[in-house]
Every structure is written in C-alpha cells, then in structure tokens.
Amino acid sequence: xxxxxxxxxxxxxxxxxxxxxxxxxxxxxxxxxxxxxxxxxxxxxxxxxxxxxxxxxxxxxxxxxxxxxxxxxxxxxxxxxxxxxxxxxxxxxxxxxxxxxxxxxxxxxxxxxxxxxxxxxxxxxxxxxxxxxxxxxxxxxxxxxxxxxxxxxxxxxxxxxxxxxxxxxxxxxxxxxxxxxxxxxxxxxxxxxxxxxxxxxxxxxxxxxxxxxxxxxxxxxxxxxxxxxxxxxxxxxxxxxxxxxxxxxxxxxxxxxxxxxxxxxxxxxxxxxxxxxxxxxxxxxxxxxxxxxxxxxxxxxxxxxxxxxxxxxxxxxxxxxxxxxxxxxxxxxxxxxxxxxxxxxxxxxxxxxxxxxxxxxxxxxxxxxxxxxxxxxxxxxxxxxxxxxxxxxxxxxxxxxxxxxxxxxxxxxxxxxxxxxx
Numbered sequence: 011x012x013x014x015x016x017x018x019x020x021x022x023x024x025x026x027x028x029x030x031x032x033x034x035x036x037x038x039x040x041x042x043x044x045x046x047x048x049x050x051x052x053x054x055x056x057x058x059x060x061x062x063x064x065x066x067x068x069x070x071x072x073x074x075x076x077x078x079x080x081x082x083x084x085x086x087x088x089x090x091x092x093x094x095x096x097x098x099x100x101x102x103x104x105x106x107x108x109x110x111x112x113x114x115x116x117x118x119x120x121x122x123x124x125x126x127x128x129x130x131x132x133x134x135x136x137x138x139x140x141x142x143x144x145x146x147x148x149x150x151x152x153x154x155x156x157x158x159x160x161x162x163x164x165x166x167x168x169x170x171x172x173x174x175x176x177x178x179x180x181x182x183x184x185x186x187x188x189x190x191x192x193x194x195x196x197x198x199x200x201x202x203x204x205x206x207x208x209x210x211x212x213x214x215x216x217x218x219x220x221x222x223x224x225x226x227x228x229x230x231x232x233x234x235x236x237x238x239x240x241x242x243x244x245x246x247x248x249x250x251x252x253x254x255x256x257x258x259x260x261x262x263x264x265x266x267x268x269x270x271x272x273x274x275x276x277x278x279x280x281x282x283x284x285x286x287x288x289x290x291x292x293x294x295x296x297x298x299x300x301x302x303x304x305x306x307x308x309x310x311x312x313x314x315x316x317x318x319x320x321x322x323x324x325x326x327x328x329x330x331x332x333x334x335x336x337x338x339x340x341x342x343x344x345x346x347x348x349x350x351x352x353x354x355x356x357x358x359x360x361x362x363x364x365x366x367x368x369x370x371x372x373x374x375x376x377x378x379x380x381x382x383x384x385x386x387x388x389x390x391x392x393x394x395x396x397x398x399x400x401x402x403x404x405x406x407x408x409x410x411x412x413x414x415x416x417x418x419x420x421x422x423x424x425x426x427x428x429x430x431x432x
Contacts, residue, residue, distance in 0.1 A: 011030065011033060011034060011035055012033060012034075012232075016034065016038075016039075016042050016046075016145065017046070017176075018042070018067060018068070018071050019070070019071045019075065019110075020254055021074070021110050022067060022071055022074075022109075022110070023407040024109055025105065025106050026063075026278070027309075028108070028255060035060035035063075036055070036059065036396075037053060037055040037060055037061055038060050038064045038067070040218065041053050041064040042064060042067060043063075044216070045068035045069065045072075045190075045192060046068045046072065046228070048190050049190070049213070049214050050191050050210040050214065051192045051213055051216065052193045052198075052206045052213045052215045052216070053215075053216040053217075053218075054194075054216070054217045054218070054374075055196070055216075055217075055218045056195065056196055056216075056218075056339055056340070056343055059218065061194045062098070062099055062102045062164070063102065064194070065088075065108055065164070066099070069111060069162070070103070070107050070159055070160075073086070073112055073135055073219065081154065082132070083134065084134050084136065084137045084154070084157070084158060085136070085157065085158065085159045085163050086136040086137070086158070086159065087138075087144075087155065087160075087162070087181075088139075088164060089139070089140075089141055089144065089162065089163040089178060089181065090139070090164045090165065091140070091168040091169040091172050092172075092313065093118045093140055096116055096118055096140055097118070100114060100115075100116035103136055111134075111318050111324055112135050112136065113133060113134050113135045113136070114134070114137070114138065115129035115130070115136075115137055116137075116139060117129075117138070117144055117147060117153075118139060119140055119142050119146075119290070120290030120291075121290050126143075126147065126152075130147065130153055131152070134359075137153070138171070141169065141174040141177035141178055141181060144181055145177045145180055147251075148184055153371055155184045156184045159190065160192065161182060161192070161209075162191075162192045162194070163178065163191075163194065163209075164194050165195065165196065166193050166195040166206075167195045167198075167201070167206060170201045170202065170205065177249060178205070179208070182209055184424075186324060191209050193206050193209070193210070193213070196336070196340055197336050211272055227346040227352060228342055228345060228352040228353070229351070229352050229354070230353075230354045230355075230356075230379065231353070231380075231381045232358055232367065232379065232381065233355065233357050233380075233381055234357075234359065234361065234382075234392050235359040236388050236389055236390065237359065240386070242270065242357065243260065244357060245270065245357075246274065246277050247386060248276075248355065249274060249279045249281075249306075252326050252393065253324065254306070254307075254324055255323075256300070256307075256320065256322050256323045256325075257307050257308070257323065257324065257326065257327055258308050258310060258315060258320075258326050258327070258341075258344055258345075259281075259307055259308065259309045259327045260312065260327070260328050260329060260330060260332070260341055260372075261309055261310070261311055261329050261330055262330035262333075263311065263330075264283075264285040264287050264311055265284050266329070267284070269281045271307075271309040274309070279306065280304060280305055281306065281307040281308075281309060282300070282305045283296075283310070284309070284315065285313075286299070296308070300320055301320055308320075310330075312332065312337060312341075315344075320344075322350075323344050324345060324350075324352060325345060325353045325355060326341055326345045326353075326355070327354075328341060328355065329357055331358060331363050331367060331370070332355070332366070332370075335369045335372070335373035336373065338356075338370045338373070339373070339374065356378070358392055359392075363392065364392045367392070374428075375393060
C-alpha cells in the first residue's frame with residue numbers, strides 16, 4: 011500500500027515524500043483511515059513502528075479539510091509523557107505540515123512562561139505538551155479547551171508509569187465530551203485499559219504489538235560481568251569499536267548515568283548523560299549534540315530516553331537490564347530502523363540480573379546469544395535466580411528458602427523475626 015491510497019491531502023503527501031517515506035507502516039495503515047473517519051482509537055504498537063505519523067498525518071488532514079469557524083483556541087491537544095517526546099511530536103507536526111498553514115506550539119515544564127502565554131493567547135490549531143505544565147496553564151486560565159476537537163494521549167503507558175494519571179484525568183475533564191480521543195501506547199496493561207475505558211466509549215482497538223517482539227535486523231548479545239567496574243571496562247572496549255557510530259547506553263539510575271558518562275569522557279569518548287534532574291535547556295542541548303554527532307554515546311535513564319528519535323543509532327547497550335521485560339523491547343527498538351542493521355548489547359551480573367534475563371528471554375521467545383571478550387572474561391557464571399517455596403504445618407509458619415544448591419529452613423516467631431532452623 012502507498013500513502014496515496016490513504017487519501018491524505020496532497021500537501022501532506024508532498025511532505026511525506028520529502029521525508030523519504032515510501033510505504034506506511036502497519037500501525038499507520040490501520041490507524042490513519044480510522045482517525046480520518048473520526049473514530050475513537052486505542053492503538054498498541056512497539057517503539058519504532060511509526061506511531062507518531064499514525065496520528066499526526068490524519069490530524070493535519072482533518073484540520074485542513076475542515077477549517078475552524080469558531081474560537082481561535084486549540085482544536086487539537088497532544089499529551090506526551092516527557093519533554094523530549096513532546097518536542098519530537100512538535101517537530102513531526104512541523105515536518106509533515108510544512109506545506110500547510112497549521113499553527114502549533116509546544117508547552118513544556120522547565121522553561122519560562124512568557125513565550126507560552128503569548129503562543130496560547132493567539133490563534134492556535136495544535137498544542138503539544140507534558141501533563142504537568144498543561145494542567146498549570148489550564149488552572150491559570152491561559153489554556154482554553156472549550157473548542158477542542160481531538161485529544162491524543164501519546165505513550166499512554168509511560169504517562170501512567172510516571173504518575174501522570176490524575177493530571178491526565180483533570181485535563182480530559184476540561185475538554186468537551188463530544189470529541190475524538192486517540193490513545194497510543196507501546197503496551198496494553200491493566201492501567202492503560204482502565205484509562206481508555208474512562209476516556210472513551212466503544213473505541214476501536216488496533217494492536218500491532220502482537221507476534222514477534224524483536225526486530226529481525228537487530229543482533230542481540232549478552233556479556234556476563236562480575237561487577238560495576240567490570241561493566242565499565244566492557245563498555246570502554248565496545249566504545250572503541252569503529253562500527254559503533256551512535257549508541258544509547260541505558261542506566262538504571264541518574265547517578266549511574268552520570269558516573270558512566272564521566273568514565274567514558276575520561277577515556278576520550280564523546281559521551282553525555284541524559285536524565286530527569288537535568289534542566290530542559292541542558293536536555294535539549296544534549297539531544298541536539300547527539301543529532302549533530304558531537305555526542306556519540308548517550309547514557310540515559312529509561313524515563314529520559316523514552317521517545318528518543320535519533321537517526322543512525324547503531325548500538326543500544328543495556329549497562330543495566332530493565333526492570334520489566336517489555337522495556338527491553340522498547341530500548342533495543344531504537345536501533346535497526348529503516349532497514350539498517352542494529353546491535354543490542356546487554357550486561358548481566360548477579361542473581362537479580364539472572365531473573366530479569368530469564369524474564370526477557372521468555373518475553374521475546376528465544377535465548378539471547380552469550381558472548382565474551384578476550385581478556386575481559388567473567389570469573390564466575392551468572393548466579394541462578396533466587397527461588398522461594400513455602401510449606402505449611404499445623405500451628406506454625408514455615409518458609410523454605412533455596413539459595414543456589416543450599417536449602418535453609420526459617421521459622422517466623424510471634425515478634426515477626428525470622429529464625430534460621432538448622
């Protein structure tokens with residue numbers, strides 16, 4: 011199928027072809043016709059499948075085909091969980107609407123209010139922003155949603171993970187009940203389903219996240235490590251590989267991201283950290299440096315990296331394994347795009363990582379190849395995950411813990427303490 015068959019406005023098609031897009035992705039083929047018809051929609055698709063274009067393109071078409079004859083207030087509101095993702099959606103609106111007279115603005119926290127007040131006080135078609143700052147403008151009276159036609163929740167699962175549930179609900183209550191609502195998510199869990207049920211009546215569900223959850227063009231490897239220091243040595247070795255053009259390195263903590271980036275810079279690599287404690291100006295500068303090639307290794311936390319859209323990422327390196335198996339797929343999906351081959355490397359250390367690795371492999375449906383580097387081999391195998399079994403006897407509570415091959419019985423006393431039974 012071509013984009014022409016989707017019957018989009020000719021000016022939008024011209025912009026799409028300027029971007030070099032030939033055929034719509036699976037989520038675009040399914041979502042765009044439904045959005046054009048005004049349907050409420052819940053779409054689930056993995057990272058890197060073209061979700062942004064799946065809602066931006068039909069929204070632009072609807073704005074152009076049906077001009078606003080009412081108030082000069084926003085007709086479309088797009089909620090994004092992070093500032094980086096909101097900026098990328100705003101950039102997509104500009105890119106796909108370059109030949110249209112569509113007015114848009116992005117509303118983010120961490121920056122001054124003045125330009126935002128001015129943008130919202132004039133004629134505006136699309137507002138993109140993060141929930142916290144949008145709710146602030148709503149309470150101040152500077153954001154008017156009385157004529158809103160389309161509400162979009164982008165990366166809804168991540169918004170819930172970040173604690174924006176109540177902010178989102180307060181914003182949606184301020185919008186007209188007679189509106190089109192679009193919810194896009196990478197995963198459909200209980201929270202996301204509950205949110206969609208509260209916001210929409212009888213939405214159409216599109217799911218292109220089923221089936222294979224990894225991309226064929228991504229090679230995946232596991233390197234076992236003995237310690238944090240061993241991981242840093244492995245990472246420095248990989249950073250010296252000339253085939254690594256751009257990489258995103260994932261850290262579990264903000265402090266870890268800073269420490270890893272410092273170590274890489276100390277050894278002559280163009281690295282930078284990206285996390286939630288940085289100012290908006292610093293985050294935007296870091297991302298711009300990444301796009302321009304001034305930063306080769308971006309060390310990021312999951313929240314900060316959500317929605318990162320940088321072309322030419324050759325490697326994704328999980329310095330720390332993700333807590334949830336589906337986040338592994340989100341992470342590695344940042345490489346191997348547009349037909350290019352990508353490499354996903356993960357470090358694993360200790361019994362906790364053993365359990366996480368087992369969950370990831372169960373989720374993706376295959377075992378990830380183990381590899382070693384000469385001179386940097388681990389000194390011990392990956393520990394087995396801790397297992398716990400319970401046995402109950404009349405009149406007493408007893409728990410059996412299994413640590414590797416050694417079993418230890420424990421009895422819980424009345425005071426709540428655990429006493430080891432030899």
